[in-house]
Amino acid sequence: MSRHANITTNEMLSASTATPFNVKFLPAGAACHVEVLALQGRLDAAYVHHQKAMFDVLPGRAPTPLVVDLQDISFIDSTGLGFLVMLGKSAAAQGRRFALCNPSKQSQMLFELTRLHQVFDLFPTLALASAGMTVESK
Numbered sequence: 001m002s003r004h005a006n007i008t009t010n011e012m013l014s015a016s017t018a019t020p021f022n023v024k025f026l027p028a029g030a031a032c033h034v035e036v037l038a039l040q041g042r043l044d045a046a047y048v049h050h051q052k053a054m055f056d057v058l059p060g061r062a063p064t065p066l067v068v069d070l071q072d073i074s075f076i077d078s079t080g081l082g083f084l085v086m087l088g089k090s091a092a093a094q095g096r097r098f099a100l101c102n103p104s105k106q107s108q109m110l111f112e113l114t115r116l117h118q119v120f121d122l123f124p125t126l127a128l129a130s131a132g133m134t135v136e137s138k
Helices: 045-057 077-095 107-115 125-134
Strands: 003-006 021-027 033-043 066-076 098-101 120-124
Touching: 033 045, 033 077, 033 125, 045 077, 066 077, 066 107, 066 125, 077 098, 098 125, 120 125
Parallel strands: 033 066, 066 098, 098 120
Antiparallel strands: 003 021, 021 033
């Protein structure tokens, strides 16, 4: 059975313009779970400014794989790309696999232009990411 935890930045930060995000735990087999961060809105300098502190306080669950769901992200700028790189490095430092899923066509093009598609594991859907991240490879 899936556990869901909804956390808003307003609960942890005093910024009134912050956008909420969701942390969902999805079952990925008998002994393994995939942690899914479902981001929303524009992944730009303003978003990162308000969200960075939130992600700094999220507990790591090594070796649980971390998947960032970009389905509800409408825009990504260079600061947003840097934020995703920071999340990936943080996950790696915790011994966790890291992937992105559900990128829009524009986001996918941005990852290819910046060659980040060679850095991140990118999956077209959450289901494929969940299945791909539970396989013992890499």
